[in-house]
Amino acid sequence: MPSENDPFLQDVRQVGHISDISMVLDACSAATGMGFVAVARVTADRWITCASLDRIGFGLRPGDELAVGSTICREVRGSRSMITIPDADASDAYRDHPALRQYGFKSYISVPIIRGDGTVWGTLCALDPDPHDITAQSEQLFTLFTRMIARELDRQDELDEGRKELAAGLATLETERDTARLREEFIAIVGHDLRNPIAAVTAGLRMIQKRDLAPERRAVVVLEMQRALTRASQIITNLMDFARGRLGAGIEVNAPGPVDLAPVFRDVIGEIEQVAHQPVETRIDLPRALVADPQRLGQLLSNLLGNAVTHGPPSDPISVDIAERDGELHVSVTNRGMPLTEDVKASLFLPFSRRESTDKSLQGLGLGLYIASEIARAHEGRIDVTSTQEAGTTFALRMPARPNRGSAI
Missing domain, CATH: 1.10.287 (Helix Hairpins)
Structure with missing residues (x-):
């Protein structure tokens, strides 16, 4: 399946939302006798399965891709016309086609799906390792189904656009x-x-x-x-x-090169120790310099420690564990305060989320954890929280530990 950031994920989902798509694939298979039928999103550089019926073990499911250059669908897209191959061995034009040799099929049909704006969106195609007659009725059926799919996709886009306009109007009012x-x-x-x-x-x-x-x-x-x-x-x-x-600027990160983070963290811990009621037990194991913004990570640790001081009992120590493990920087802060409820956990990293403290003078804006989470995200990391009566409450940062700029994690 395409990643959440892949623009073609929406195409896969839209086809999946077509209520009769399974019946369409079954009908195409029955009409041609071919064992694999698919609705494919086809562009100049990608071929993506959006829906499929596979009775021959071809192995493609929604979201799976083929190299578009290895497909005949690319030619269908370019010509905007149907291509049919009842028997590849009997076809002078397609007997030696690379796609036939690579995938081992003998019969094939593909019809372009042309949207209302005239663009070729993809294809409805079928194939089989054995030869199969392709009748005029089968061609008409495929053509009818491609038009139906195109209209349904257009309708979904119109609905989505209507929802966006409605949401925008409501969002404006809600924002105010x-x-x-x-x-x-x-x-x-x-x-x-x-x-x-x-x-x-x-x-x-x-x-x-x-x-x-x-x-x-x-x-x-x-x-x-x-x-x-x-x-x-x-x-x-x-x-x-x-x-x-x-104002839209977000958290700025300045990480031009590797930096020794251990002294940065020790300075922050030392500052907090001077004003904290609790002792702070510290373990730091950072054998090498890492690419990160030292000022921002120091701010992150300061916010986590400040939160622990506010909500931890004065008599119980706060534990800080900082280490590089398995290609990641781990920073955890633990206090022995009362365990957090699920409702509290759900809002911890929201701005202006404030929890009651035994010391009212220590209560803050409710921005510390929010800012810490934004700093973590700016470093491609995240902060998780666990809280039990036995182990206390732990806020744990995990982020890529990059020893040099551009290094893979």
């Missing part, structure tokens, strides 16, 4: 509603979440200015101020990335 809702939520959340760290720093400065403040208490106040500033910095960074994404 979403924008208004998002604006209100955005302002409310930013006002709340940035006010907390600013208030913490302001209160800390007032306390430090007191001359009678004990040195040990001063150290505690400074640490709390560092936590607040780190939190504010994360909020602002995530906001800028989210706003850039909403």
Whole structure:
């Protein structure tokens, strides 16, 4: 089957949606006696099976391809005319045709499927390893079926276009509603979440200015101020990335060459350790430099660690495991917080998805995991989450580990 990104996947699906396509193939086989019948999408450079009936073990199913140059259907497409071969051995024109030699069939019929706009979309064809008479009635039947298939494909396109127009109208209305809702939520959340760290720093400065403040208490106040500033910095960074994404720029990745990521990750972990209530247990095994954006991957780890600090119990350590395994970079962060419900998992990586924390001052915009997932996607990777009572909650990044630019994974 063509990949999801293959433009011809839609053609295979459209033919599959024709309700009577199986009856068409059966009728073609019965009319000619041939054991293989197919509806094929044929272009200048591709031949793709969209529907098939195979009673001779030819081996082609919907989505399978042949080299178009090895087919007679290419000639049908070029001439826009039917080609019939009752017995290849008796045909001066086709006795030595490469397709007959390659695939070993003796009888063949192919009729072009011509769409309403006059373009040749593909063919309805049949073949068999034995000779078979092809009557005028069989030719008329094939021609009738190709017209039916073409009309059905045109109808499906018209329906799809109508759905798109309707969806576009509804989407415009929904977008306007979403924008208004998002604006209100955005302002409310930013006002709340940035006010907390600013208030913490302001209160800390007032306390430090007191001359009678004990040195040990001063150290505690400074640490709390560092936590607040780190939190504010994360909020602002995530906001800028989210706003850039909403404007269509997406997450920018700058990876001109291999870089040693281990020091980058250690610096991020060290920064979080200074402000986290929990100890952080770290294992890093990166034997070589990799092509990646160090700033973005550092931001990704910072967001995952920030999430673990927010939702992990203060008494239980956070585990960080970073390694290159089987051609992939693996980065996992585990906390021992309460297991996540399936509903929570489903929305974790959506923007403005916020979970309750035991420490209300640590609750954020709900952008950290969303930004982390976008960074992973920009590196052709993904973040998965597992959560159980026994093992805790783990966010795990997997992405290609490329030792040099353009290398295959």
